[in-house]
Amino acid sequence: MYQSFYKADFAYIILQCTENALFSVDFSTKKPNFSKQKHLILDQALEELDLYFKKKIFHFNTPLTSHGSAFEQKVYQSLVQIPYGKTRTYQEIACQINHPKAFRAVANANAKNQLAIFIPCHRVVAKHHLSGYNGGVFIKEFLLKLEGAL
Numbered sequence: 001m002y003q004s005f006y007k008a009d010f011a012y013i014i015l016q017c018t019e020n021a022l023f024s025v026d027f028s029t030k031k032p033n034f035s036k037q038k039h040l041i042l043d044q045a046l047e048e049l050d051l052y053f054k055k056k057i058f059h060f061n062t063p064l065t066s067h068g069s070a071f072e073q074k075v076y077q078s079l080v081q082i083p084y085g086k087t088r089t090y091q092e093i094a095c096q097i098n099h100p101k102a103f104r105a106v107a108n109a110n111a112k113n114q115l116a117i118f119i120p121c122h123r124v125v126a127k128h129h130l131s132g133y134n135g136g137v138f139i140k141e142f143l144l145k146l147e148g149a150l
Contacts, residue, residue, distance in 0.1 A: 002039040005032045006049045010142045011135065013049065013117070017041040021065035025116045027135035049117070053146065058084035060118045068112060071099070075109035082123040085147040089127050107131070123149065 005028075006013040014032055016024035022045050036042075044062045051057040059080075066076050074097040082088050088096075090103040090110075099105070110121040111134060122143040125131055133140035144150045 002037045002042055003032075003034060004036040004039075004042040004046060006046055007031075008049075008053060010139050015042055015045050017045070018065070021063040022115065022118065023065045023067070024114050025118060027116070027139060045118070052117070055146070062118060064115055064118055066113070066115055066119060068109065071097075071102075071105065072109040072112060074099075075106055076113065076115075076119050079110075079113070079119050079121055079124065082120055085149050087123050087125050087144065087149050090124055090131075091127065093124060117143065123147075 001016055001018060003014065003016045005015065011027040011029055012032055014026045014028055015022060017039060020041070022041055041063060048057060048060050048062055052060070066073065068076065075093060078093050078096050090106045093106045094100055094103040106124070110124055111132070113119050113121045113134070116122070116134065122133060122140045130137055130140055130144070141150065
């Protein structure tokens with residue numbers, strides 16, 4: 001496992017990868033207590049994050065590996081199809097993956113997403129409000145404003 005971090009305006013973004021793919025993205029308000037490691041996957045992820053925050057790229061190409069049930073994988077595949085600057089409701093995602101009554105399960109899958117930003121769970125909102133976000137609703141709001149979705 002390799003790890004590094006990116007300093008965003010709202011938090012430190014902690015990245016972890018294997019030899020082949022990024023597998024974890026997390027947020028911290030405190031500077032991580034480890035040295036950045038060099039790895040091609042991390043270098044690509046860090047560069048893409050930098051370009052994303054500068055509004056110069058609108059999707060990511062960093063190799064990813066996500067964990068979860070077959071249902072959760074369907075949700076994650078649906079999330080990466082949400083265009084930059086757009087949002088979908090949990091209900092819309094549930095319908096898209098042919099489980100129209102499973103909007104709560106979609107919300108639970110979002111909460112388990114280990115690849116925030118790269119698998120853009122921040123683009124999924126409740127019908128009448130932003131709803132929760134693992135890093136905090138303020139991060140979700142920041143990302144949606146950055147993308148022009150709010």
